[in-house]
Amino acid sequence: MxxxxxxxxxxxxxxxxxxxxxxxxxxxxxxxxxxxxxxxxxxxxxxxxxxxxxxxxxxxxxxxxxxxxxxxxxxxxMGYVPQGHQCFPQLSVLGNLLVTVEAAKQPKEAIDEALDLFPALRPLLKRSAGHLSGGQQQQLAMARALVTRPxxxxxxxxxxxxxxxxxxxxxxxxxxxxxxxxxxxxxxxxxxxxxxxxxxxxxxxxxxxxxxxxxxxxxxxxxxxxxxx
The missing domain is CATH 3.40.50.300 (P-loop containing nucleotide triphosphate hydrolases)
Structure with missing residues (x-):
């Protein structure tokens, strides 16, 4: 591969x-x-x-x-999650996922697939990514990579x-x-x-x-x- x-x-x-x-x-x-x-x-x-x-x-x-x-x-x-919990801090959790899924031209169902792996993000979808803990930001960074369906x-x-x-x-x-x-x-x-x-x-x-x-x-x-x- x-x-x-x-x-x-x-x-x-x-x-x-x-x-x-x-x-x-x-x-x-x-x-x-x-x-x-x-x-x-x-x-x-x-x-x-x-x-x-x-x-x-x-x-x-x-x-x-x-x-x-x-x-x-x-x-x-090739899906990449670099060091540093990278996300768009001014956007909500959902906004981060939507921007990525649209840029990757993937269906919105890909967001649900990613959230199934990180269910702790579901109650946080409206929260600004910049207000997440480091661990939550890392989960969001991984979810963003996964919505591209790598x-x-x-x-x-x-x-x-x-x-x-x-x-x-x-x-x-x-x-x-x-x-x-x-x-x-x-x-x-x-x-x-x-x-x-x-x-x-x-x-x-x-x-x-x-x-x-x-x-x-x-x-x-x-x-x-x-x-x-």
């Missing part, structure tokens, strides 16, 4: 990614892990076209998307800075999507969540892929050392 080969990217003259390669197969959940500052967000931003690739390729469902703009990748079915979901640390009860709700939603067969590329900081959700993992260090494996390999001591702060 998604193939990243030899990807390089960075900011100005500062290169951050060095020949990163990974694969996400149909229905697979791949977790990208690593310490802070190793290139995880840069990787996702480059996969989505927010940052240009300076070398390598990104292929989605057999099509080379390396030079496409982010909205063109979304149109092809064929793959890309998530950048969706549990970061979220209260424990909402972390469990977000994890349950990701698990439901994965069980339903939606491919997911997930950057996740919590080892326990990765163990429960992932099929395979990729560990970055210094912009390089230093370890890959099946989720059960995350128990190994050498893997845990790569993730230790």
């Amino acid at each position: 998604l193939s990243v080969k030899g990807l390089e990217s960075g900011y100005g003259r500062a290169r951050v990614l060095f020949g990163v390669s990974l694969e996400v197969g149909p229905g697979q959940l791949v977790c990208v892990m690593g310490r802070n500052g190793v290139g995880k967000t840069t990787l996702l931003n480059t996969v989505m076209g927010v940052l240009p690739a300076t070398a390598g390729t990104v292929t989605f469902d057999g099509a080379d998307v390396t030079r496409l703009k982010p909205h063109e990748r979304v149109r092809l079915g 064929r793959m979901l890309i998530l950048d640390e969706p549990t970061e800075g979220i209260q424990p009860s909402i972390i469990l709700e977000i994890e349950a939603a990701i698990e439901r999507l994965h069980t339903a067969g939606l491919p997911v590329l997930l950057v996740e900081q919590y080892l326990d969540i990765a163990l429960r959700l992932a099929d395979t993992f990729v560990i970055l260090d210094g912009g390089h892929v230093v370890r890959t494996g099946a989720a059960e390999d995350l128990h190994q001591e050498d893997v845990r050392k790569l993730l230790a702060v």
Whole structure:
């Protein structure tokens, strides 16, 4: 479904990614892990076209998307939830969903589908998104990505800075999507969540892929050392 080969990217003259390669197969959940500052967000931003690739390729469902703009990748079915609970703070929860579903040219039924995964948002539909808690804003950000009816979901640390009860709700939603067969590329900081959700993992260090494996390999001591702060 998604193939990243030899990807390089960075900011100005500062290169951050060095020949990163990974694969996400149909229905697979791949977790990208690593310490802070190793290139995880840069990787996702480059996969989505927010940052240009300076070398390598990104292929989605057999099509080379390396030079496409982010909205063109979304149109092809790549749903992205970046770090930071991004939403339109001045709009209501419903307004955020309506703007997104209309821009994606999807039927309004897609909103109900997304809210089924995040029922806690239903009583908040008239509330300004800027007045939501961080966890509620993260749920809204994920719901906005889902109303585009993506064929793959890309998530950048969706549990970061979220209260424990909402972390469990977000994890349950990701698990439901994965069980339903939606491919997911997930950057996740919590080892326990990765163990429960992932099929395979990729560990970055210094912009390089230093370890890959099946989720059960995350128990190994050498893997845990790569993730230790």
